[in-house]
Amino acid sequence: MNTKRSRVQTLRAVVQWVMFILVAAIALVKYLKESGVVIPLPEISLHAVCPFGGVVTVYEFLTTGGLIQKLHSSALVLMALGLVVAFFFGPIFCGYFCPLGTWQEWIGKLGKRIFKRKYNRLLPSFIDKYLRYLRYIVLVLVVYQTAVTAKLVFADVDPYYALFNFYTGEVALSALLILAAVTVLSLFVERPWCKYFCPYGALLGLFNLIRVFPVRRREETCINCKKCDVACPMNIKVSTAKAVRDHQCISCHECLSGVACPVEDTVIISSAKGGRQA
């Protein structure tokens, strides 16, 4: 079990590190070039490599054929590619690629040390349950506001942009405060931004309802140890499901056999039709 477990988790950690460093480097190069430092690298805006930028500009693109201010066609391309990937494998972007998700996980490691098994289980479930729909409201509001104003309104509250540009002096105070709040909250709750607020996570999460390859649990071999439940950062009850169709799954693969599940071939990714769904 250990070799397999380490492979999936190692791969995830490597992808997360690479993405984090890549995005940080893109932001730094842009900042240095704008400050007059000569670097033989292209100046790329962070908005150009954020697929959520594609989501907010879709209305502008469909109605005028143009993009909203500060956005680039690459954001639309990334959005389309991300949606196709989500259709097959779910929100892999969240589980592996998003540097803000990674940031929250890193802070969460500290939270786990402090709160041990209580970590990520501190919020009463009746509040938590409803709060998880908040991100859809954020999604609708952001898309609507962007469509009406034709401006990148989300930038003023975007913790992702703030995380990589906090030193440039170009980040709105509101975004910095939200980043600080998300960071502190991550000490208590795993991925609070992803769970409650992220509009892109909300959109990708919907693909869990239809994804071709969901996480599935084989009842015949499951020993009901609930290790999959404990491992899930999004508190999904994998142990009672045949197929995970929860809108909050981030495709992190932490629950799978060989990772959390101790029984081989029991929690898997498969397109075969299952019964009960989580």
Add this chain to the structure above:
Amino acid sequence: MKIRPQTAIVLSILFVLAGILGSWALGWWQTQTDRTPQRLESQRLEDMTSPSQAGAYDPDDIRGSYTFEDINRFYEVPLADLAAAFTVDTDRAAGFKVKDFETIFPDPDGEIGTSSMKLFVAWYKGLPYELKEESFLPAPAAAILREKAEITLEQEEYLNTHTLETQE
């Protein structure tokens, strides 16, 4: 069909890379910062005050990263007027960035900033511009507006209360 997580990840990465490469080949992959401001014609029609302004660049889209040369190029305000208005040496005016106002107007409240340049350009060129925050102008800028631009009575009143004396 069962699929290993590693396979799902590798397939996803390959798909995204292929997509980026394909879109790049088709000319859809554009990541460079486009320094061109938006044109007024793509704005809502009610913002337009006269048909002659259609096609002009939107002064509201002036960014802190713009140099005086950029502003001269896009908005056709003479470099000499920009330099005089904001008390920047003529020989370094072309490369001077709007966001560097704080180095010459070290006001703790940051009253002269990017929005001051937006205001100056808009009124200098008679372009529609909605004041969203209180913007101040250095005295020479106000003088240039009074001398060279067709400002309204309302704008004149605004200048009377929003002009800051600068130390030369």
